Amino acid sequence: xxxxxxxxxxxxxxxxxxxxxxxxxxxxxxxxxxxxxxxxxxxxxxxxxxxxxxxxxxxxxxxxxxxxxxxxxxxxxxxxxxxxxxxxxxxxxxxxxxxxxxxxxxxxxxxxxxxxxxxxxxxxxxxxxxxxxxxxxxxxxxxxxxxxxxxxxxxxxxxxxxxxxxxxxxxxxxxxxxxxxxxxxxxxxxxxxxxxxxxxxxxxxxxxxxxxxxxxxxxxxxxxxxxxxxxxxxxxxxxxxxxxxxxxxxxxxxxxxxxxxxxxx
Amino acid sequence: xxxxxxxxxxxxxxxxxxxxxxxxxxxxxxxxxxxxxxxxxxxxxxxxxxxxxxxxxxxxxxxxxxxxxxxxxxxxxxxxxxxxxxxxxxxxxxxxxxxxxxxxxxxxxxxxxxxxxxxxxxxxxxxxxxxxxxxxxxxxxxxxxxxxxxxxxxxxxxxxxxxxxxxxxxxxxxxxxxxxxxxxxxxxxxxxxxxxxxxxxxxxxxxxxxxxxxxxxxxxxxxxxxxxxxxxxxxxxxxxxxxxxxxxxxxxxxxxxxxxxxxxxxxxxxxxxxxxxxxxxxxxxxxxxxxxxxxxxxxxxxxxxxxxxxxxxxxxxxxxxxxxxxxxxxxxxxxxxxxxxx
Numbered sequence: 001x002x003x004x005x006x007x008x009x010x011x012x013x014x015x016x017x018x019x020x021x022x023x024x025x026x027x028x029x030x031x032x033x034x035x036x037x038x039x040x041x042x043x044x045x046x047x048x049x050x051x052x053x054x055x056x057x058x059x060x061x062x063x064x065x066x067x068x069x070x071x072x073x074x075x076x077x078x079x080x081x082x083x084x085x086x087x088x089x090x091x092x093x094x095x096x097x098x099x100x101x102x103x104x105x106x107x108x109x110x111x112x113x114x115x116x117x118x119x120x121x122x123x124x125x126x127x128x129x130x131x132x133x134x135x136x137x138x139x140x141x142x143x144x145x146x147x148x149x150x151x152x153x154x155x156x157x158x159x160x161x162x163x164x165x166x167x168x169x170x171x172x173x174x175x176x177x178x179x180x181x182x183x184x185x186x187x188x189x190x191x192x193x194x195x196x197x198x199x200x201x202x203x204x205x206x207x208x209x210x211x212x213x214x215x216x217x218x219x220x221x222x223x224x225x226x227x228x229x230x231x232x233x234x235x236x237x238x239x240x241x242x243x244x245x246x247x248x249x250x251x252x253x254x255x256x257x258x259x260x261x262x263x264x265x
Numbered sequence: 266x267x268x269x270x271x272x273x274x275x276x277x278x279x280x281x282x283x284x285x286x287x288x289x290x291x292x293x294x295x296x297x298x299x300x301x302x303x304x305x306x307x308x309x310x311x312x313x314x315x316x317x318x319x320x321x322x323x324x325x326x327x328x329x330x331x332x333x334x335x336x337x338x339x340x341x342x343x344x345x346x347x348x349x350x351x352x353x354x355x356x357x358x359x360x361x362x363x364x365x366x367x368x369x370x371x372x373x374x375x376x377x378x379x380x381x382x383x384x385x386x387x388x389x390x391x392x393x394x395x396x397x398x399x400x401x402x403x404x405x406x407x408x409x410x411x412x413x414x415x416x417x418x419x420x421x422x423x424x425x426x427x428x429x430x431x432x433x434x435x436x437x438x439x440x441x442x443x444x445x446x447x448x449x450x451x452x453x454x455x456x457x458x459x460x461x462x463x464x465x466x467x468x469x470x471x472x473x474x475x476x477x478x479x480x481x482x483x484x485x486x487x488x489x490x491x492x493x494x495x496x497x498x499x500x501x502x503x504x505x506x507x508x509x510x511x512x513x514x515x516x517x518x519x520x521x522x523x524x525x526x527x528x529x530x531x532x533x534x535x536x537x538x539x540x541x542x543x544x545x546x547x548x549x550x551x552x553x554x555x556x557x558x559x560x561x562x563x564x565x566x567x568x569x570x571x572x573x574x575x576x577x578x579x580x581x582x583x584x585x586x587x588x589x590x591x592x593x594x595x596x597x598x599x600x601x602x603x604x605x606x607x
Contacts, residue, residue, distance in 0.1 A: 062500070083500065083504065098494050103549035
């Protein structure tokens with residue numbers, strides 16, 4: 001089976017994210033926020049630590065339950081789907097590092113086929129093809145029998161993306177896929193995500209702190225500042241000064257001319 | 266690099282042969298050693314010396330079956346717990362599941378005469394013991410898991426498990442202290458733990474429920490593989506994590522609880538055997554680990570019991586001391602090497 005995509009986007013309406021604690025307090029990350037990601041595009045989430053990027057992504061993958069609001073994958077509301085149905089439309093790569101000893105790359109990526117395999121997880125011919133193709137797409141061909149604990153951080157991140165690819169979902173959600181990586185690896189991962197969206201029909205939403213990569217390789221950006229979502233193309237957000245708001249209350253400024261961050265002391 | 270399929274099958278065959286050899290030795294060795302030829306004759310139903318026949322049929326064969334059952338059960342439950350807790354040091358003994366079973370059994374054994382329950386039929390009483398062990402181990406497992414989701418640190422979870430287990434053991438000792446003499450005797454006999462003290466009706470209950478637990482473990486292979494990625498990932502792959510967790514609790518309770526009910530608490534098999542299996546098979550896939558852990562668990566348990574018999578001597582060591590001495594070096598090796606399994 002080929003890793004094919006369908007024209008499925010993400011649509012979020014009236015989303016309130018936050019954490020309640022027992023004593024009636026808690027923290028609201030955003031209120032009544034909305035976001036739309038068009039099919040077959042890459043949208044990058046930007047925002048300072050603790051603004052709710054991970055919580056938003058986890059809500060789409062339904063690992064977290066939002067306080068209010070609706071998340072649609074294509075036409076379907078996430079909360080209405082069964083675990084199995086959701087697993088066939090959304091795949092998720094979290095920041096959690098899976099470093100199991102003796103787990104081969106092939107077996108790891110094969111776990112992505114879980115929604116389609118039988119009771120014991122046996123890969124059928126079509127599953128094996130999807131796994132092989134996913135490994136090939138992320139450039140990890142030849143590593144199949146290697147243990148994931150023997151890989152570098154960049155290689156392991158590729159394997160995690162391959163696992164999500166093997167899941168064969170139209171929508172992929174990734175939480176800081178370029179964290180812990182060196183500069184060439186960051187660009188390579190971001191380029192890989194771009195090509196998955198543009199050439200392989202995926203709809204991709206990922207978060208990062210890497211402004212330069214995001215500005216160059218995102219179709220659209222979504223900035224979360226003080227609980228508000230501002231979306232637009234990188235150019236638009238540079239022009240209307242939204243990017244600058246990322247650096248409020250810090251000694252940094254953003255220079256729209258060079259698209260670079262400056263330190264002003 | 267992983268082992269090839271051929272090497273893996275060879276290892277399976279090797280351990281199966283080892284199982285057969287140890288099973289034979291378990292039957293032959295003891296305070297009175299029988300020649301292996303005599304054991305073989307008896308096994309294939311040929312003419313045998315009547316005393317040997319009585320010894321084999323009423324004592325050694327049941328004990329060998331109990332050893333195989335207990336070894337496979339404790340290892341399978343240890344493997345499940347290590348994957349569920351994502352903790353290489355998890356196991357039914359260290360996380361207090363065995364202590365929970367002990368508490369359940371002691372409440373039951375001491376409760377019967379106190380409440381004057383008319384449980385005269387032996388098999389009803391034995392089922393009661395097993396049921397009490399299940400309730401006790403399931404309760405402890407639930408408490409430890411709830412605590413473990415709040416404290417993620419591997420060592421902290423382990424210490425918590427040991428604390429909760431010690432608490433249960435303390436309660437057991439209080440019960441022992443308060444209990445009437447009539448109940449005390451049957452209880453003290455039980456706490457000493459042995460593979461040989463299992464009656465034939467107990468043997469049936471043990472084998473039946475452990476078989477159910479092992480079957481459940483086989484059906485847990487795919488969910489356990491997904492849990493290698495953690496519960497969040499497992500959920501995004503379509504797994505109903507709550508149902509899976511309940512099934513793992515049920516499996517562990519059936520396996521570790523039933524064994525503890527009839528053999529007493531047996532230490533370190535559940536934690537050590539999955540590690541031995543991982544070292545030998547160099548694999549993380551439960552399709553390999555689960556059957557291999559059961560097989561190696563049975564082999565190790567038989568081996569421990571053969572040592573415990575002190576062949577040629579008139580003494581028998583408590584099985585718990587032997588399993589501890591065999592298992593502890595493995596656990597220490599795991600801690601010292603700080604193996605990252607998860």
